Amino acid sequence: QKEVEQDPGPLSVPEGAIVSLNCTYSNSAFQYFMWYRQYSRKGPELLMYTYSSGNKEDGRFTAQVDKSSKYISLFIRDSQPSDSATYLCASPSSASKIIFGSGTRLSIRP
Amino acid sequence: GAVVSQHPSRVICKSGTSVKIECRSLDFQATTMFWYRQFPKQSLMLMATSNEGSKATYEQGVEKDKFLINHASLTLSTLTVTSAHPEDSSFYICSASVTGGEAYEQYFGPGTRLTVT
Numbered sequence: 001q002k003e004v005e006q007d008p009g010p011l012s013v014p015e016g017a018i019v020s021l022n023c024t025y026s027n028s029a030f031q032y033f034m035w036y037r038q039y040s041r042k043g044p045e046l047l048m049y050t051y052s053s054g055n056k057e058d059g060r061f062t063a064q065v066d067k068s069s070k071y072i073s074l075f076i077r078d079s080q081p082s083d084s085a086t087y088l089c090a091s092p093s094s095a096s097k098i099i100f101g102s103g104t105r106l107s108i109r110p
Numbered sequence: 111g112a113v114v115s116q117h118p119s120r121v122i123c124k125s126g127t128s129v130k131i132e133c134r135s136l137d138f139q140a141t142t143m144f145w146y147r148q149f150p151k152q153s154l155m156l157m158a159t160s161n162e163g164s165k166a167t168y169e170q171g172v173e174k175d176k177f178l179i180n181h182a183s184l185t186l187s188t189l190t191v192t193s194a195h196p197e198d199s200s201f202y203i204c205s206a207s208v209t210g211g212e213a214y215e216q217y218f219g220p221g222t223r224l225t226v227t
Contacts, residue, residue, distance in 0.1 A: 098216065
């Protein structure tokens with residue numbers, strides 16, 4: 001079992017829709033949870049991070065962690081074509097090592 | 111701030127040759143740098159962790175003699191793929207972090223696409 005599991009998609013939604021991206025993880029010791037956005041042929045960029053359970057909002061993006069079910073979500077409101085990218089969830093297994101999900105390819109249709 | 115660059119962005123080399131990829135932290139000193147490998151439609155896999163002035167720590171299954179890492183300064187790390195073969199073709203991404211930084215404070219470079227013919 002992978003430590004971080006993510007549906008690879010692809011996921012295609014119309015512009016303006018609410019997008020829900022999800023991951024599960026297996027290691028109950030994970031404390032930090034991150035979401036990265038990766039455009040084609042580019043390195044990942046950190047979108048948001050959360051610590052332990054709860055929600056965190058940043059503009060159109062909301063990250064949610066439910067540690068009881070080991071479930072991580074990223075919601076994108078009012079999705080834009082520029083949001084089309086691969087989204088990776090991740091968690092550090094140690095002070096420096098990050099475990100990434102496989103990424104979900106998202107396409108926003110104009 | 112926190113910009114990491116990589117050079118080259120794309121490289122094509124012939125089988126059996128070696129190729130060097132540079133990773134630079136442009137506006138901060140990176141005590142630790144990381145090298146990842148990403149196959150198409152797959153996730154990033156950590157290859158090795160390097161600390162300035164010391165030997166790199168390689169992940170299980172990564173050949174240290176094939177993937178030579180040098181972290182000679184606080185702003186530069188290099189990855190040399192020696193005797194490259196077509197199966198080494200991949201997207202190589204580096205990241206950098208500062209001393210005492212949290213794991214989410216790794217800053218990623220734009221990646222280098224290596225094609226071995």
